[in-house]
Amino acid sequence: MRFLSPAKINLHLEVLEKRPDGYHEVQTLLKRVDLSDEMEVHPGGQGIRLILEGEEVPPGMENLACRAASIFCRETGIPEDLEIRIRKRIPVAAGLGGGSSNAASVLAALNDLFRTGLNSHALMGMGAKLGADIPFFIFQRPALAKGKGERLTAVSMPEGLGFLLLVPPFRISTSWSYETFDRLTGGKRKTGTPLRDSYSTLADLLEVLKNDLEIPALSRYPEIGRMKEALLRQGARGALMSGSGPVTFGIFPSREKAEEARRKLVLPRDWKAEICCGL
């Protein structure tokens, strides 16, 4: 079975208090975009075998896709004899949730392949055991996520937007990002900005465009701030870093406008650009 495993971007991300279990409460607006890894799952062989192409991700059972397959098989009683292929197109440790997406896609694909008939609530429960962003990718709609990121509400957002993603040549680890956020802000507690469940125009969405994790990222990589300004100069209606970064995107009213900006934008050495649309 072949399928696509899409990336996500965060259009809003606020870090709230730190919980007794060490995680931070967050509130974030998430949207999937059509920049995707290509994946395949086939039954057979012995054990879970992973074949990787493209960007470097952990091999074998360290990989989130294999760990998701293992949980699925254990909980449904299906033999753990599978081949998983990932052709990686989503930049890794970039704030685009590629690993979580691969895990969610494997859970959904195995449910179809073996006709196990689990509903999305059950699949989201399995996914939440592995990572806070995984339930969002099973949810398959733009969402407001709270808690560690697993408490989801559907949010309507304008259709047809174009995104220009800028991919720097460095990675940011999510744990470094939260630790540095705490150090730089002194662990200040705050209540989140009130968010709605419907943003009918791009202007409405731009009002809540914000990412607290830009604080640690910009402290170490000021070039992210310079590229946000460059995106705005080339006509982006808003610009933001996604998740824990470092991928930074500009929002445009259409894909064509994003492509126009791409042609004019001068990228720093080794940076890449990707154009995509919302899903």
Ligand code: ATP
């Ligand atoms: P998030 O925003 O959810 O923290 P991210 O986009 O910053 O995620 P990912 O690309 O999901 O980062 O990778 C996070 C970590 O997970 C990396 O250290 C990576 O090596 C590991 N990982 C494990 N399996 C995968 C996978 N299938 N694809 C990508 N990364 C994976």
